Amino acid sequence: MAMKRHCAADLRPPRVMIQTLGCAKNAVDSDTLAGLLKQGGFECVARESQADVVVVNTCGFIDDAKVESIQVMLEAVRWKQAKHGRRVYAMGCLTQRDGPEIRAELPELDGIFGIGEWSSMLSALGANPLSVMESPNVTMYSGKAGPGSAYLRISDGCSHACAFCAIPQMRGLYRSEPIEKLVQEANLLARTGVKEILIIAQESTSYGVDIYRKRMLVELCNQLSEIDGIEWIRILYAHPPSAPPKFMTELARVPKLAPYLDFPIEHASDRMLKLMNRKTTAAKMKESIDAFRDGRDNVCVRTTVLVGFPGETDQDFEELYRFMEEVQFERAGVFTYSPQVGTAGADLPGRVEEGVALDRLDRLMKLQKQICLSRHKTLIDATIPVLIERNVRDASWGRSAWDAPDIDALVRVRGTLSPGIMHLVKVTGAAAYQLDAVPVHSDNLQRSDSCGSFALPVLSH
16 A cells, blocks of 8 residues: 555656746746646645745846846755755746756756747656647736736737847747737636736737737727726836827727836937937937827826946936936836847947946936825825735735836735725825825725726826
């Protein structure tokens, strides 16, 4: 009997832990792999102590991300060596680009895979790729973002050639997913209780140009708006050169679009934009932002900027500073440039000293903190919907319509409210990166279909 139990244990599928690094697109890849493994009879676990196999989903976008990925892989190798029979695999953006180098430096890894090499990964883990991949229950385009929220990846790759970015090298050229498949997946998500769809891509605004010969993001969002249960559609990674004013006006009119747009300008000096190969100007970006804001009340426009790119002068930076001061982005992230092998920026002269770049980052972040605080103060006494994500002691934490997961502000609500459900709250306090609020007691609050008419915040000015 003991021998039989031992054999049965040896024959069970391994328990797999997936460690995800990087952006939301990597999170979708990890969830896709987890879904395929579960369909193949595997168990996905949350802790190394429970696992037989660790899969590290790497990121290679900037130097810090590469360093983190390597550190996590080294930690996973040490975990493997602590007990016989454990295995470690690596996948993702960094392995897609630097696979041979990683294999040479870390021969202890049991396998290295690029992006989307699902069949090879399943085979390495002992599953039958054909039977798993043909299952109709596997979702390929979405990933969990939190209670009540899910990412929907509408495309992969990028056909632009921004001088600071290696994404085309890692993920290939732009490839849209068919609209009918995305709508079908969103319907499945809604039936599981998802209230918020976060649209992601390397850049969302070119969706459809490769397979439909025209931009189809507005049409996709209009179809998603018809799905019962979905309350917010949030757009991430809109590419400014692909978002002219007319397009932005149409996008702002989508019925269930959250009053939010992630619009990474990267810079606002026309000379720097040209060096970055961004194919737009500060004036054109301002027109697009104005068109979106004019098309919808009380919107949040989020941006990302890059300082310290080769050739950036004090004058270039001052143009960027004045642009951000004028536009008053509700949300912003600032990063310093790090050269990426194989990109045009890596070969440009005029490298900016690290100390100068960090000073510029600090100035912009101080400006942005003031802007965020000012905008948040306008919300005091306003009633807004909040998607609750977790409870901590006697408080609930969630996000407003102005906030995407992990990158934006949070709302702390007094009392314990149900996660994964939208609740109306009254704002009582404001800080730069947090709102405080109390629940608005209503019979509608706990109903899953109660927030459709409250999709936009009511602001007091």
